[in-house]
Amino acid sequence: MRSMILTSLLFTLSTTAMAGQVYTWVDKQGVSHFSELPPNGQASTIINTATPAPRPPASEKLPPSQTKDPEQETIERKVQHEVASQEAKRREFCETVRTNLAQLENNPRLRAQIKGEMRRLTEEERQARIAEAKKAIEHSCR
Structure with missing residues (x-):
């Protein structure tokens, strides 16, 4: 030692x-x-x-609330609110599309209102709607 x-x-x-x-x-x-x-x-x-070189003095940082303009903070809060609102709408859309996709995939005998009348979907129509739902999920949902 x-x-x-x-x-x-x-x-x-x-x-x-x-x-x-x-x-x-x-x-x-x-x-x-x-x-x-x-x-x-x-x-x-x-x-x-x-001797080591003198270090430049550390700049004093103000708290974030004191460094921004109040008008800028208002704009940022508004943008954040809009982004949160759009994200909530996107999540709701994705949930609806996923639910519809599950119904389309699990139930071959679906009825839909087409041109004002209720009728059963053909297999081609059902497959087309399944493809549309999958494309919407791939495009909009994570």
């Missing part, structure tokens, strides 16, 4: 000891250079690599 602590301490100290000076300067073309040796005949700045 003692050797582990000593090794950790030596490792930590060695990284700061190995951190040398870094020089930076800008040449005549405006290009920034970085080197461990200072440039000849040119002014340079020493960068301290032993």
Whole structure:
């Protein structure tokens, strides 16, 4: 355990000891250079690599209610209400279509009101309605 602590301490100290000076300067073309040796005949700045660079201050975030315009919040609530209403209508539609599909698939002797009169569906009409219901479910329901 003692050797582990000593090794950790030596490792930590060695990284700061190995951190040398870094020089930076800008040449005549405006290009920034970085080197461990200072440039000849040119002014340079020493960068301290032993200490971490200062972090920019964290911007204070306001609660969401204070960052939005009240008019924008009203619009967003209205849109959310409309979306929720449309989703409820879609779910109701899907439930109805699924119920109709189950009736069509499980009952070959169905009657429907066609052109004002009640009559029994032919097998072709029943299969066509089954196909329409499946297509509606595939298109609108998840």
